[in-house]
Amino acid sequence: MPKKPYIIANWKMNLEGRSVERFFGHFQPTAGQLESAQIVICPSFVFIDKVKRLIGGRPIAVGGQDISLHIRGAFTGEVSAEQLQTAGASQVIIGHSERRYYFHETDEMINQKVRLALQFGLSPILCIGENAQEKEDGLTKKVVERQLHQCLAEVRSHEIRRILIAYEPVWAISTSPDNPGGVADTPESAQVVHRYVRTVIRDLYDEHTAVTQVIVYGGSVSPDNVNGFTRMDDIDGILVGGASKDAASFQKILNQVVNT
Ligand code: PGA
Numbered sequence: 001m002p003k004k005p006y007i008i009a010n011w012k013m014n015l016e017g018r019s020v021e022r023f024f025g026h027f028q029p030t031a032g033q034l035e036s037a038q039i040v041i042c043p044s045f046v047f048i049d050k051v052k053r054l055i056g057g058r059p060i061a062v063g064g065q066d067i068s069l070h071i072r073g074a075f076t077g078e079v080s081a082e083q084l085q086t087a088g089a090s091q092v093i094i095g096h097s098e099r100r101y102y103f104h105e106t107d108e109m110i111n112q113k114v115r116l117a118l119q120f121g122l123s124p125i126l127c128i129g130e131n132a133q134e135k136e137d138g139l140t141k142k143v144v145e146r147q148l149h150q151c152l153a154e155v156r157s158h159e160i161r162r163i164l165i166a167y168e169p170v171w172a173i174s175t176s177p178d179n180p181g182g183v184a185d186t187p188e189s190a191q192v193v194h195r196y197v198r199t200v201i202r203d204l205y206d207e208h209t210a211v212t213q214v215i216v217y218g219g220s221v222s223p224d225n226v227n228g229f230t231r232m233d234d235i236d237g238i239l240v241g242g243a244s245k246d247a248a249s250f251q252k253i254l255n256q257v258v259n260t
Pocket of ligand 1: 168172173174218219220221239241243
């Protein structure tokens with residue numbers, strides 16, 4: 001993990017006004033931590049502005065959890081890339097397995113969203129990863145390769161630099177129906193997939209892009225297991241769901257990764 005590690009919180013549809021305030025009352029990264037790690041908080045759309053205000057001048061980025069497939073117009077309930085960017089977000093999670101599973105998002109739709117995010121100045125956090133059945137069938141590499149090819153279609157080499165890839169095996173996500181036991185991947189097997197993602201990026205782009213590509217791991221990351229992941233050569237940070245909702249556990253994760 002030679003790059004500045006990314007520590008990304010995906011709050012999903014959790015926390016409301018008061019608990020967002022409480023979170024920032026307890027989550028207090030040190031100046032050294034802010035310098036050594038890139039922290040990104042992804043709240044629900046309605047709290048983007050509040051989270052920005054609570055962060056104040058500190059170098060903590062804010063991200064959305066999704067964007068609309070459409071640029072603008074009569075799409076009741078949707079939030080566009082431009083709206084998210086002008087609300088103060090710099091990143092956006094795209095293609096999360098919950099979007100794929102519950103909202104039937106396809107790789108083609110995810111590709112469209114990735115390109116819209118780039119067009120409107122957002123950095124996509126592109127989620128990929130196999131489900132339990134695909135893992136059992138030995139298809140992990142095939143699945144991530146297909147997802148990368150399709151989700152990155154028509155993304156040029158100067159644009160891929162703005163994209164973070166999050167490898168999140170669906171069966172390892174704490175709340176996934178695929179994960180009744182709540183287990184994480186092992187750092188060793190996640191490392192193998194991260195290394196493979198780099199080879200796919202090399203084939204799609206070039207050696208330099210493959211080496212510098214940020215690839216984070218997500219799936220049941222906790223203060224107890226985070227170091228195992230971030231110690232790995234090809235794991236550049238983590239995307240945390242359940243353990244990011246609670247300021248104390250998110251702070252512990254940060255303390256484990258950067259102890260300054
Ligand atoms: P988890 O979620 O840390 O609760 O497994 C990760 C994610 O879904 O992004």
